[in-house]
Amino acid sequence: MTNKELILASGSPRRQEILADLQLAFQVRTSDVDETLPPGIQPDEAVKYLALKKAQAVASTCSSALVIGADTIVVLDGQILGKPADAADAIRMLSRLQGRVHQVYTGIALIEVEEGHIIREITRARKTDVWMRELSREKMEWYVRTGEPLDKAGAYGIQGYGAILIDRIDGCYFNVVGMSISLLEQMMEELGYSMFDDFSKSRK
Numbered sequence: 001m002t003n004k005e006l007i008l009a010s011g012s013p014r015r016q017e018i019l020a021d022l023q024l025a026f027q028v029r030t031s032d033v034d035e036t037l038p039p040g041i042q043p044d045e046a047v048k049y050l051a052l053k054k055a056q057a058v059a060s061t062c063s064s065a066l067v068i069g070a071d072t073i074v075v076l077d078g079q080i081l082g083k084p085a086d087a088a089d090a091i092r093m094l095s096r097l098q099g100r101v102h103q104v105y106t107g108i109a110l111i112e113v114e115e116g117h118i119i120r121e122i123t124r125a126r127k128t129d130v131w132m133r134e135l136s137r138e139k140m141e142w143y144v145r146t147g148e149p150l151d152k153a154g155a156y157g158i159q160g161y162g163a164i165l166i167d168r169i170d171g172c173y174f175n176v177v178g179m180s181i182s183l184l185e186q187m188m189e190e191l192g193y194s195m196f197d198d199f200s201k202s203r204k
């Protein structure tokens with residue numbers, strides 16, 4: 001058992017739901033980091049870079065904690081697609097993704113803080129291949145009208161109405177939603193913790 005707090009440094013409702021569904025005791029603390037990427041950075045490095053930035057911004061305000069940061073991007077033909085700027089941008093993104101396979105990368109950063117100091121920090125990234133089916137203009141317009149695409153990388157959410165757009169995936173489903181549970185547990189184990197032994201609500 002640990003006396004550390006588990007802190008999710010993310011405003012993403014999807015990431016909060018992932019941890020809540022696992023019955024973990026955690027707090028949410030967000031920061032406002034600049035998400036500009038260094039030019040030419042590779043996708044797996046990009047998501048680790050941003051996940052770490054988000055986690056570091058929150059870790060610097062903690063006294064005794066394990067802080068989780070994460071970042072998700074969609075990559076098509078090697079080009080990074082972030083969140084759409086507006087509905088027209090969402091249609092543009094979906095037009096490019098439909099009928100094709102793309103990659104979703106999510107980076108996770110885990111930072112251990114003790115007595116207000118960062119002791120250890122690790123970052124990992126995972127990739128999932130996602131096949132989106134062919135979509136008519138009407139289908140894309142309907143989907144964008146649901147409002148779902150606007151706050152999501154690649155303009156879709158596999159966990160919502162977006163499920164009807166996706167034919168199949170190769171890799172971790174939770175990695176597409178915003179954070180791979182198995183990768184997070186693996187990272188916790190690397191630091192000598194376990195989600196369920198240390199942060200399960202039933203153990204508090």
Ligand SMILES: Cc1cn([C@H]2C[C@H](O)[C@@H](COP(=O)(O)OP(=O)(O)OP(=O)(O)O)O2)c(=O)[nH]c1=O
Nearest residue numbers: 010011012071072152153156157158176177178
């Ligand atoms: C591809 C895909 C992305 N997404 C979401 C996950 C992330 O919330 C979002 C990518 O944006 P991120 O910048 O990774 O995260 P965020 O801005 O929502 O939250 P924060 O920066 O505070 O951590 O896209 C889905 O919910 N479903 C999907 O299928």
